[in-house]
Every structure is written in structure tokens, then in C-alpha cells.
Amino acid sequence: MAETRIHPMAVVEPGAQIGKGVQIGPFCVVGPKVRLGDGVVLKSHVVVAGETSIGPETVIFPFASIGEVPQDLKFQGESTRLVIGARNRIREHVTMNPGTEGGGGLTQVGDDGLFMAGSHVAHDCRIGDRVILVNHASVAGHCVLGDDVIVGGLSGVHQWVRIGQGAMIGAVTMVTSDVIPHGLVQGPRGHLDGLNLVGLKRRGASRAEIAELRALLGDLAQGSFRDTARARHDTSTGRAREVLDFILGPSDRSFLTPRPASGEAR
Structure with a gap:
């Protein structure tokens, strides 16, 4: 040194x-x-x-x-x-x-x-x-x-x-x-x-993990993040489970959600 x-x-x-x-x-x-x-x-x-x-x-x-x-x-x-x-x-x-x-x-x-x-x-x-x-x-x-x-x-x-x-x-x-x-x-x-x-x-996620995350993101876009997380938590694995744990973690704030499609109410 x-x-x-x-x-x-x-x-x-x-x-x-x-x-x-x-x-x-x-x-x-x-x-x-x-x-x-x-x-x-x-x-x-x-x-x-x-x-x-x-x-x-x-x-x-x-x-x-x-x-x-x-x-x-x-x-x-x-x-x-x-x-x-x-x-x-x-x-x-x-x-x-x-x-x-x-x-x-x-x-x-x-x-x-x-x-x-x-x-x-x-x-x-x-x-x-x-x-x-x-x-x-x-x-x-x-x-x-x-x-x-x-x-x-x-x-x-x-x-x-x-x-x-x-x-x-x-x-x-x-x-x-x-x-x-x-x-x-x-x-x-x-x-x-x-x-x-x-x-x-870059961090080595497999195609299967990415596909599971994409499916989860689609489900989250359809309703309440926390309700979806509770419903899917026990059947999810890996990085998807990590996302669900984060959603169910302690926070007083809402979540950023996907942008509404053109013409949809926000």
C-alpha cells in the first residue's frame, strides 16, 4: 500500500x-x-x-x-x-x-x-x-x-x-x-x-426468470399491486418473489405504475 x-x-x-x-x-x-x-x-x-x-x-x-x-x-x-x-x-x-x-x-x-x-x-x-x-x-x-x-x-x-x-x-x-x-x-x-x-x-437472469417477471408485470398492471402480490406470493420464485416481497414491504407510498394507454383514464 x-x-x-x-x-x-x-x-x-x-x-x-x-x-x-x-x-x-x-x-x-x-x-x-x-x-x-x-x-x-x-x-x-x-x-x-x-x-x-x-x-x-x-x-x-x-x-x-x-x-x-x-x-x-x-x-x-x-x-x-x-x-x-x-x-x-x-x-x-x-x-x-x-x-x-x-x-x-x-x-x-x-x-x-x-x-x-x-x-x-x-x-x-x-x-x-x-x-x-x-x-x-x-x-x-x-x-x-x-x-x-x-x-x-x-x-x-x-x-x-x-x-x-x-x-x-x-x-x-x-x-x-x-x-x-x-x-x-x-x-x-x-x-x-x-x-x-x-x-x-448483465446479472445473469435466465429467459424463464425474465418471462416470469414480464407475466407478473402484466398482472400488476391490471389491478392493485398489493392485492396482486398477496395472491401470487406463494406461487412465485426467484426474482419475481423478490419483487413481491418488495411490494409487501413497509412503505407509506404508492407505486409507480405503467403509463395508461392513449384515451384511458389515469
Whole structure:
């Protein structure tokens, strides 16, 4: 592992915990309650504040602001945390905020994510592994994003929304309701527009699994998601069962549904 290097024009406050092989570039500021895992790289002009823990080999690019206070008027300075996993790539001007007392006090980001320039992770979010937020995508407070989710550029995810594993959100989309695992969502006001077939194939889904998911999606389009999930739960398997478990999981929000055909009432 490379030698730990801290540029003389960086500010690392007393109390910060710096792992082996960490590289801190010029004009970075690292707060007193920050923990940087082994091999973390802060390129330059990066601010890491608050009670923030960053996992090994994560690389953060210039002008990112990580761990500053939440953008929530109810926040009164209470002790809350931001925990970021290993091997993430956090690009320029990304912002990630810690939790709030009302949301459990923790914002958590998994491993191997790519957070492109200008993207935002708000307070109390739970972000899974291998998640990609494309340029200027924003995830509001209390959201849950499963593993392998992709959120397209300039898209917004409303607070408290859940997005299931493997789902893909198209660019310039507003997501106001829960998205089933492996769903494909696009449109200015997002609708469920089928399955994320590319993602499913990349993760080794068989033709039979995809066919079962397509049949399930057709059934869901005909009525209540939760009623359909209860009726089909015990006879479904694999990824279809994963979708049904997600639908029956805890949430106060509705679900994004397929776009009505032309002339149908919404």
C-alpha cells in the first residue's frame, strides 16, 4: 500500500482518523470526527465534515462536500452520522449529508458506487452497493435505493421513496412513488415502463426468470399491486418473489405504475 501523504496546504483537524495509504490533496479540509479508511484518496478542494466514515479505497474528486449538516430545517445540530462504504467513486461537486434525529440519525452508502458530478444524497438515505447516480441526479431524504440501481442524469427522487434492486430510472425523470425491483422508469413524471432488461441480463437472469417477471408485470398492471402480490406470493420464485416481497414491504407510498394507454383514464 502506498505511503500516506497529506499535502501541506490541506487542513486535517486534530482527532481525525487517517488510515494507511491515504492521499489528501491540496486545499482539502478534514474535520475532527472524520474517519478515512485505508487507501482513501481526496483529490483536492474536498471537504469532509461531521461524523463521517469513508471506507477503504474510495476516491473523492474536487469540490465534493461530504458530511456537512443536512438540508433540513428541523436539524438542530444533534449528533448524526454519514457512513460511506468501500471503493466508491465520488465525483466533482457531489454532496452527501448525514442523518437527522427524526430519521434514525444515519445516512448510509454501500460499496462500489459511482456518484457522478453534481449528484446529491440527502439525509437518512440508505443507498445499496454498486449504485450509480448520473450527473446532477438528486435523492431526497429518507429514500432507500437497493443494490445495482441506476438513476439517470437530472432526475429527482422524492423523499421516502424506495427503489428496488436493479431498477433503472431514465434521465430527467421525477420519481414520486416506489419503484419495483428491476423496473424501468422514464418520463418527466415517471411511469413504470417495463423491465430493466439490460440490467437483468448483465446479472445473469435466465429467459424463464425474465418471462416470469414480464407475466407478473402484466398482472400488476391490471389491478392493485398489493392485492396482486398477496395472491401470487406463494406461487412465485426467484426474482419475481423478490419483487413481491418488495411490494409487501413497509412503505407509506404508492407505486409507480405503467403509463395508461392513449384515451384511458389515469
